[in-house]
Amino acid sequence: MNFTCPIREGASLWPEQEALTFAGRRWTYRALDAEVGRWVGALQSRGIRVGDRVASLATSHASSVFLFFALGRLGAVHAPLNARLTSAELAPLVEDISPRLTLALKALVDRLPNAEPLETWADAVEAPSSTCESLEEATPRVVLFTSGTTGRPKGAVITEGNFRASARCSAANLGAHPAPRWLGTLPLFHVGGLAMMTRTAYDGGCLVLHDRFEPESVNQAIDAEGVSHASFVATTLERVLDTRGDRPMPETFRLALIGGGPVPAPLLARARAARLLALQTYGLTEACSQVTTERPTEADGRTAGPALPGLEVRIVSPEGEVLGPGREGDIEVRGPTVMAGYLNRPDATREALRDGWLRTRDMGMLDERGRLTVLSRRTDLIVRGGENLYPAEIETVIAAHPAVQEVAVVGVADARWGEVPVAFVVLRSGQALPEDLDGWCRRSLAGFKVPARFLPIDALPRNAMGKVERTVLRQRA
Incomplete structure (x- = not known):
């Protein structure tokens, strides 16, 4: 099955319906179609073709929306990089991508060699390009790097068919909505x-x-x-x-x-x-x-x-x-x-x-x-004396305590048991570490699942994707 750009379809079906809002600006489907067309023209002027990869480094920004759909109209591939990464962390990812073009928000441009400013990149093009290639289900659309908590990040290739199926399956579960308005606070590199x-x-x-x-x-x-x-x-x-x-x-x-x-x-x-x-x-x-x-x-x-x-x-x-x-x-x-x-x-x-x-x-x-x-x-599993302990189960119990804001449980080496669980606890404002956490856990958990220690911490360490860095916690424990 072949697909066309959904923004082009929207401009035909409901041209005056709102498609995007950002930082006080609003685009109808007609306006967004024209803006994406300008970006297509800018990409064509730089020789971007089917299968080429374009890397970008940005927090969520309207320009990332324009770029994503413009690349789709050319059959090119978008590689949005995590804006929280350092230059050293980004370097091997760029090497894997081998991009024909690299763009970044002005505030981030120094982190990527040869990156050009994203916000103003298409400003020189006035007339939108009419090019809008059809896409097949297997057409690659993005390369997204996994967080790398268990080694060097790997670039997952997500296709047009993957995105279409994800939307279709989600809608089948959530139910139809005539014109959903999704709040976009998740980053567009995620x-x-x-x-x-x-x-x-x-x-x-x-x-x-x-x-x-x-x-x-x-x-x-x-x-x-x-x-x-x-x-x-x-x-x-x-x-x-x-x-x-x-x-x-x-x-x-x-x-x-x-x-x-x-x-x-x-x-x-x-x-x-x-x-x-x-x-x-x-x-x-x-x-x-x-x-x-x-x-x-x-x-x-x-x-x-x-x-x-x-x-x-x-x-x-x-x-x-x-x-x-x-x-x-x-x-x-x-x-x-x-x-x-x-x-x-x-x-x-x-x-x-x-x-x-x-x-x-x-x-x-x-x-x-x-x-x-x-x-x-699998890497978070705690094996205590031959018993498998799952951090999520223990965390759910501790997080229900009224004094606890959030918690992470990790396994640390123990001479007798091999490993024991240790809980790092972020407390709510004005709260001290409760003396009854051990008893609180024992009301819901078998004794061998109860953490050996409860350690207060101001904030849980997280990697660039927002996941808890359990390796850091293990070292601290």
Whole structure:
């Protein structure tokens, strides 16, 4: 099947409908189509052709939207790099990409050799190009680098078909919406941000793009700009609720997808009281964002939900045996959202993709209803005296304590048990480390799962993708 640019389609079907807002500016589909066309002309003037790769370094910015869709009209590939990385971290990624062109926001241009300013790059072109090549499902659209928590980052190649399928599967779960307005606070160098951007365009909606997460701006967008959908993690969800004083959401706001791990039950209760439907999810870059999501009519916050319609999730043992409900093992995913492979890494691709299944390297289990509970990454597993301990299970219990803001549990070496769990706890403002944390855990966890130590910490260390750096915590413990 062949596809055309969704912005071009939108300009034909609903030209005056709002497509993008950013920093006080607004673009209808007609205006956005013309702007993308200008960028196509600028790219053509530099000789960018089918299959060429263009690297960019930017926080979320309207220019990144123009660039993404313009490259699609030429059949070229976008490689958005993480704006939080240092020059030293970026260098090997650029080497892997071998870009024909490198662009960066002016504030970041010094981090990339030969980078040209992104914001003004197409200003010299006045007339939009009419070029709009059709794309096949297998056409590569982006190269997105994994976070590299277990080694050098790998560039996952995500195709047009992957993005289309991700939008289709998500819509089948969430239900139709005539013109969704997605709040874009996830960065556009992240698969979640790109999936949100493309999903909105395919659905004829509007991306309300912010350059960063600020709870005051989020609430203003929800209350005054008709935002219908958003994506948060537990900490940002809590900040949104804190800032609005748990004021109920307007009727225009439909739901929020919650990623990044389990959400404490008290926080979900707060969200429900504020008329905010929060759906827990599980996803990864290699599967183009969402894999499982709670169903809106069945959300109870206990799992990450079942596989999205059109996708399959299974649990397998280290020996490859497919495991039944309630049994713990490796999470594998199959379906049209799974990446084409890793750029220039055939061995890694063969290791990750086996017989059509993506081996996620995460561990979990399914219940009788096919709902997924994510237990840990394989590298985060704690083995205490032969017993497998999953940080997510322990963290969920500790995070429910009223004095705890957030928590991370890691395994540290122990002469007697091999490993024992240690909990790093970020406390709420004005709170001291509770003396009853051990007893709190023992009410819900077997004794061998209770952390050997509870250590207060001002903030959890995170890598450039926002994931907790457990290696740093292990060293500190």
